[in-house]
Structure formats: C-alpha cells, structure tokens
Amino acid sequence: MRESSSLGPMTTLKTERLNLRSFRKDDVDRMAQLFANSDFMRFSLGVFTQRKQTVAFIEKVMGWDRAGIPSQFAVVLRGEEAVIGYCGFFYHPEHAIEDIEIGYRLNPDYWNRGLITEAARAVRDHGFRDWKLSRVISLIHPENIPSRRVAEKNGMRIEKEITFRGFPTLVFAMTREEWLAQGDAG
Numbered sequence: 001m002r003e004s005s006s007l008g009p010m011t012t013l014k015t016e017r018l019n020l021r022s023f024r025k026d027d028v029d030r031m032a033q034l035f036a037n038s039d040f041m042r043f044s045l046g047v048f049t050q051r052k053q054t055v056a057f058i059e060k061v062m063g064w065d066r067a068g069i070p071s072q073f074a075v076v077l078r079g080e081e082a083v084i085g086y087c088g089f090f091y092h093p094e095h096a097i098e099d100i101e102i103g104y105r106l107n108p109d110y111w112n113r114g115l116i117t118e119a120a121r122a123v124r125d126h127g128f129r130d131w132k133l134s135r136v137i138s139l140i141h142p143e144n145i146p147s148r149r150v151a152e153k154n155g156m157r158i159e160k161e162i163t164f165r166g167f168p169t170l171v172f173a174m175t176r177e178e179w180l181a182q183g184d185a186g
Helices: 025-035 051-067 115-129 145-153 176-182
Strands: 018-021 072-077 083-092 097-106 135-140 157-164 167-175
Touching: 018 115, 025 051, 025 083, 072 097, 072 115, 083 115, 097 115, 115 135, 115 145, 115 176, 135 145, 135 157, 145 167, 167 176
Parallel strands: 097 135
Antiparallel strands: 018 072, 072 083, 083 097, 135 167, 157 167
16 A cells, blocks of 8 residues: 655555655654664674764655655554554665665564564565666675565565675576565565
8 A cells, every 4th residue: 555645755655554655854753763773783884973974864764755756765564653663765886786676673572573574575575566666676684584584475486695885795586577476476
C-alpha cells in the first residue's frame, strides 16, 4: 500500500504487523539510542558515538524522500509510535556499486520474530511494483547469518563476494523478472 502526502513524495508501507514510514526529525533521539547499540550496529563501521551522526543519517534519507527517490523507512510496530529500526533503499555510487541496496537494521529486543523479513519483503515489493526497479541487492558480511537468512527469505541469492568498505561482503541479488516469476508481485 502506498500513501502520498501533500508534503512531498512520502510513502507509508503497511504489513500485517508493521508500518514503514518516512523518517521525521523527531526520530533523532530514538534512532540515536539504536545507533549507539553495539548489537544494532553489528557488522557495520561501528556505533554512532555522536548525535550529529544520527542527524546526518536522518537528513540524508529525508533528502532522498524530498527528491522523490527510493529511500529508507522507519520501522514501527502497528499501533505503536516508537521506531524499532529501519528498512529501505541505499545507494553506493562512491563504491562503484550501481545497484540499489535493500538494507535493514532492527532493535535487538525484536529479533527472531520475522519482523525485519516482513519489512524487507514489503520494501522489495515496493521497489519492483512502485519504483519499477530492474534489480535489487543486499550487501551482507559473510558471518552475518541472520541478515543472510532475511535476504534468502526475500528471494535473493548470493551472486558474488566483494570487498565493501574494507570488509568481505556477499552480494545477494534479485531481478524484477525473478520477482515476477516467484509470483510475489501480487
């Protein structure tokens, strides 16, 4: 489901248990707590130790929203207000990666419930259905077994291993044609 706002190309995706909505400035405090959590930031470049890092992240994705390009979503349980993570699209042209990545992180208190898989599927479907993307990828550290499982449940397969930001990284990929063939388009 896609809802637009008069404020710009903001989108809300709804799943059985989640609302995936655009980030807002008032999400900074909650996201700063999450970005400071070492489990939340495992397999990344490290925890955010300064509030300005969280502000920069939120301003970046809000800028993508304003520009009308695929962006990140704040993940919120239906019927609640607190952000428990993020899931959406990332761009990495500075690393010579042309594909759009589906990236995600979830508050560890909510792990092992299938929530981020549910979010990633909604984002994947949104990318193929609404944005007409031809292909999506997920960049995952080989030892990050939970994220690998999410990508696999999202219909992606390992395509290759690369070095990304100095770390070994598996590129999981799915094309629009594969998505259509799996019958996930409905």
